[in-house]
Amino acid sequence: MAEKKVPAVDPEVCIGCSACSAICPNVFEMQAEGKSKAVNGEADTEENIQRAIDTCPVQAISWKNKA
């Protein structure tokens, strides 16, 4: 069975540009401290999430295998 992959934001790298949450508002949520967090990695299509990953200016988002 194929592993399901979900995105994860590295808070050490994120600069809070919020492009990811503009592209996938159901997946990435801006937190009080100004960083993005992937709150639901399955709430958008893989293509759209990949677009958010590619758009992040500091490459803070990566795919992780779902536990």
Ligand code: F3S
């Ligand atoms: Fe942070 Fe990149 Fe999103 S800088 S807010 S993870 S687009």
